[in-house]
Amino acid sequence: MATIELGRYELEDLPPVCVQCGAAATEVKVERFTWTPQWAQFTVFLGLLPWFIFVALTQQKATVHLPMCDEHFRRRPLIGQLVWVGVAIGAALIGVGLCIDENLNLPSSMYLSMAGFATLVVTLLVVLFGSDGSVRATHITRSTITLDRVSEEFVDAVQHGFEPSEVAQELADTPPNGMELQTAKYLRRR
Numbered sequence: 001m002a003t004i005e006l007g008r009y010e011l012e013d014l015p016p017v018c019v020q021c022g023a024a025a026t027e028v029k030v031e032r033f034t035w036t037p038q039w040a041q042f043t044v045f046l047g048l049l050p051w052f053i054f055v056a057l058t059q060q061k062a063t064v065h066l067p068m069c070d071e072h073f074r075r076r077p078l079i080g081q082l083v084w085v086g087v088a089i090g091a092a093l094i095g096v097g098l099c100i101d102e103n104l105n106l107p108s109s110m111y112l113s114m115a116g117f118a119t120l121v122v123t124l125l126v127v128l129f130g131s132d133g134s135v136r137a138t139h140i141t142r143s144t145i146t147l148d149r150v151s152e153e154f155v156d157a158v159q160h161g162f163e164p165s166e167v168a169q170e171l172a173d174t175p176p177n178g179m180e181l182q183t184a185k186y187l188r189r190r
């Protein structure tokens with residue numbers, strides 16, 4: 001895996017090489033990246049309001065048209081699913097805790113609500129600091145975006161130019177099913 005700095009002018013016209021595995025890209029995933037300086041993220045420990053203000057003031061955004069192979073285009077980021085699970089469990093615990101408190105007036109219901117709140121906080125931290133190996137932005141400025149965990153092949157294609165003739169040649173060398181070639185290429189790279 002590699003890192004690359006892209007100018008904003010090139011974000012919508014990247015070479016057709018999968019950003020994750022380097023295979024020939026067949027799809028384009030439009031992804032909106034946001035980046036906030038780490039010090040601004042850590043203000044979450046001062047409270048939600050300062051965190052919100054600092055993040056709003058310092059956050060940078062960039063939309064990138066990421067070229068991807070079929071497989072990576074379809075794969076959903078694991079962290080996105082985990083976050084929803086975390087939010088659901090946290091909200092359910094708080095809800096149940098509050099219900100028991102209302103109806104039965106048990107002091108122990110407070111612990112349920114506290115556990116729910118803790119789950120939400122952990123989920124928030126995972127969103128802020130966690131990562132699942134997919135492409136992420138490590139720095140965004142007004143003119144550039146730095147992407148981490150991209151494939152070496154993608155970096156190479158961006159920096160040295162992508163030559164469609166190479167792919168055309170490979171396709172010409174392989175009879176008669178193009179899909180088989182792509183799969184074989186993908187398996188070789190693993």
Ligand SMILES: [Zn+2]
Pocket residue numbers: 018019020021022023068069070071072
């Ligand atoms: Zn791929």
